[in-house]
Amino acid sequence: MLLILRAMSSRPVRRRGAATIDLVLCSAHGGRLHVLVVKSAGGTPVLPFTWSAEGESLEQAARDLAKDLTGHAAAWLTVGTATAARRHPTGAALSVPFVGIVGPAVVASGGAAWHPIESLPALAPRQKAMAEDALETLRLHMDAAPVAFRLLAASFTLSDLQQAYELLLGRRLHKASFRRALQAAYLVEPIDEWRSEGRGRPAQLFRYAPRKHRGGHRSVRFDLIGR
Amino acid sequence: MLLILRAMSSRPVRRRGAATIDLVLCSAHGGRLHVLVVKSAGGTPVLPFTWSAEGESLEQAARDLAKDLTGHAAAWLTVGTATAARRHPTGAALSVPFVGIVGPAVVASGGAAWHPIESLPALAPRQKAMAEDALETLRLHMDAAPVAFRLLAASFTLSDLQQAYELLLGRRLHKASFRRALQAAYLVEPIDEWRSEGRGRPAQLFRYAPRKHRGGHRSVRFDLIGR
DNA sequence: TGACATTAGTTGCGGAATGTTACTTATTCT
DNA sequence: AGAATAAGTAACATTCCGCAACTAATGTCA
Known part of the structure; x- marks a missing residue:
């Protein structure tokens, strides 16, 4: 083939x-x-x-x-x-x-x-x-490129996105914290569609739409160095 | 040659x-x-x-x-x-x-x-x-490997280290914040030596000595994606 | 139909991390 | 001695984050 x-x-x-x-x-x-x-x-x-x-x-x-x-x-x-x-x-x-x-x-x-x-x-x-x-x-x-977004279709739910990040990072994330950080980053935009997976409340769909925002010039994180 | x-x-x-x-x-x-x-x-x-x-x-x-x-x-x-x-x-x-x-x-x-x-x-x-x-x-x-430390000699001052990070990141960092984050990460160890550059107070020397520490499982930073 | 389960999404609180400013300490220069 | 310089610390306000509890919208099943 x-x-x-x-x-x-x-x-x-x-x-x-x-x-x-x-x-x-x-x-x-x-x-x-x-x-x-x-x-x-x-x-x-x-x-x-x-x-x-x-x-x-x-x-x-x-x-x-x-x-x-x-x-x-x-x-x-x-x-x-x-x-x-x-x-x-x-x-x-x-x-x-x-x-x-x-x-x-x-x-x-x-x-x-x-x-x-x-x-x-x-x-x-x-x-x-x-x-x-x-x-x-x-x-x-993944910190410099939209890797997680590329694992998803053009429109996705925030739960989808969180799952993609969890997949890449290999650990669970907190829903509220994840969404707050996402909102602060102006990376996604809601579209006027909802998806119902059968059970539970339908989820709103979003798309990747990064907006220019002066990167918050915050300090360094040493979390990842040294094992 | x-x-x-x-x-x-x-x-x-x-x-x-x-x-x-x-x-x-x-x-x-x-x-x-x-x-x-x-x-x-x-x-x-x-x-x-x-x-x-x-x-x-x-x-x-x-x-x-x-x-x-x-x-x-x-x-x-x-x-x-x-x-x-x-x-x-x-x-x-x-x-x-x-x-x-x-x-x-x-x-x-x-x-x-x-x-x-x-x-x-x-x-x-x-x-x-x-x-x-x-x-x-x-x-x-640099987030996953001690890149900044390798630019320095085995023993270095914290100002040296901060300068190395500023070099790599391309921006200035705040002294107090930098040192707090560094202390929290258990990456360096003071040695019993001081270096005087001529003027100003002598600086204590440190060496890279990462200690096992359960990586704080914190949320994601979206700062860097999307320009 | 009405309680229950399930998933989405939000809110508020307390503690942790960070930015800022000002201060102290130790040295050299004049 | 006093000014200059750089290291290092302290205190405070602000922001961030983990957590738990809550509301909302749908399906399931007795």
């Missing part, structure tokens, strides 16, 4: 030997983070990958790969930690992992399947390491 | 064609962040670099390069954003930048020189981009 999809697009010719671009594509389903895994020619599970091409941006290649795979552009994408120590399934010397996010509506098709990030299938060592680093990469960027 | 130093060490044979490992080595002098720049064979300024070698860790190669260059091991090192779009001086297709830190005692020798990060000499485009990304990379990691 991967090969078929790649043949459908007209991208630069890629040659074996340079570096692989490995894609750790993430999505949130059912309150858990999932990673897209495909099948290699031999049937073993692998992360989607492509080869770097002369003169082409690595990021663009990763974006093309994500689009070919899912039919949707990645909602967010960043480069991870390039590595050469372990062996890539293809024997490539170098791997450049990209960590991407697609919204919850993207379904896996063909040989591709979403796997919970805590219980991935048996990947090759280098790919396994890259997948396990993905969450850390997302955490690293 | 670079070539001489590299010949002195017995590292794996590196062959042209794979990827360059470019080093953005940073250090703080006189309240400003500096980057180490060397001279190429042709005399033009370049970032120190080496070639990736089969089977060797990219990070280890970068660490070796830093040690060969300065005689000191890098106090901290992380990988930056791999790139292929622009042209490397050597014509390499791929570059993996590493952003490193050495303490203030490391002096440049031979063809190497420290340049303020705001006024770098005319580097090749790809290297210029990598160097300009360095500060952003450091900022990205």
Whole structure:
């Protein structure tokens, strides 16, 4: 399936030997983070990958790969930690992992399947390491980029958003505090729609609409350094 | 000088064609962040670099390069954003930048020189981009790693530390607030030494000694998202 | 129909964290 | 001795945050 999809697009010719671009594509389903895994020619599970091409941006290649795979552009994408120590399934010397996010509506098709990030299938060592680093990469960027928002559809409830943050942070948050902080940041805007999940009061929908606000110049938090 | 130093060490044979490992080595002098720049064979300024070698860790190669260059091991090192779009001086297709830190005692020798990060000499485009990304990379990691501490010597005054944070954050901090937050985080330990800079009261010296403390599970800060 | 469960969303309080100002302490310079 | 300089502290007001309790809107089920 991967090969078929790649043949459908007209991208630069890629040659074996340079570096692989490995894609750790993430999505949130059912309150858990999932990673897209495909099948290699031999049937073993692998992360989607492509080869770097002369003169082409690595990021663009990763974006093309994500689009070919899912039919949707990645909602967010960043480069991870390039590595050469372990062996890539293809024997490539170098791997450049990209960590991407697609919204919850993207379904896996063909040989591709979403796997919970805590219980991935048996990947090759280098790919396994890259997948396990993905969450850390997302955490690293979530203070400066709207990572949590990209896990959601364009319109979402505040409970959805809180759940996304809890997913990324790995801990529970307090509802009232979360909403107060969110309001103070002018990051979301209510839209005139409500969603009912069946039980309980319907929730208002919001969209990501950051407004310029002079970043409160507050002190430093040392909370995270030193374990 | 670079070539001489590299010949002195017995590292794996590196062959042209794979990827360059470019080093953005940073250090703080006189309240400003500096980057180490060397001279190429042709005399033009370049970032120190080496070639990736089969089977060797990219990070280890970068660490070796830093040690060969300065005689000191890098106090901290992380990988930056791999790139292929622009042209490397050597014509390499791929570059993996590493952003490193050495303490203030490391002096440049031979063809190497420290340049303020705001006024770098005319580097090749790809290297210029990598160097300009360095500060952003450091900022990205400073909440999770002791980046600011690595810019300092093993013992330092609290004013030194505050200056390092101000350097990285690009804004002034309040002395009292900074010290309170620092005390609450159990990150430093006073040692029984004082340093006098000539005028003013001598400052007590501290060292980085993080103690396990249950990270206060506080709410999220949205300050930085959305510009 | 009416009590109950469930989820969304708000309010108010107390304690913790932070910004600000002013102060004390220790040293050098003149 | 007194001014200048920098380190370090104290006190107070303000803001932030965790918590608990509350209201609101819907579905469920006896």
